[in-house]
Amino acid sequence: MATPQRTCVGCRGVDDRTALLRLVWDPDRGAVVLDPTATRPGRGVWVHDRESCVDTACRRRAIGRGLRRTDVDHEQIRRDPGFGFNNGAETR
Numbered sequence: 001m002a003t004p005q006r007t008c009v010g011c012r013g014v015d016d017r018t019a020l021l022r023l024v025w026d027p028d029r030g031a032v033v034l035d036p037t038a039t040r041p042g043r044g045v046w047v048h049d050r051e052s053c054v055d056t057a058c059r060r061r062a063i064g065r066g067l068r069r070t071d072v073d074h075e076q077i078r079r080d081p082g083f084g085f086n087n088g089a090e091t092r
């Protein structure tokens with residue numbers, strides 16, 4: 001069985017879902033949060049665990065668009081250390 005493929009909202013590249021991070025809207029926090037196990041309900045967007053992809057996605061406001069929300073704070077996403085971008089082991 002093929003590994004499910006997802007599209008990165010940053011570089012628009014298609015990759016195995018295991019290579020991407022899932023981001024979802026958390027109504028309790030009123031913010032976009034990382035969904036490390038990709039099990040949260042609702043709409044999610046996928047992005048590579050790379051600063052360049054996150055930057056691109058934020059500049060294009062692609063995360064809010066992907067989540068169908070107009071109140072996503074993309075600057076907060078770029079700054080939020082809680083996502084751990086660039087902290088994980090990057091597989092090449």
Ligand SMILES: [Zn+2]
Pocket residue numbers: 008009010011012013047048053
């Ligand atoms: Zn990407």
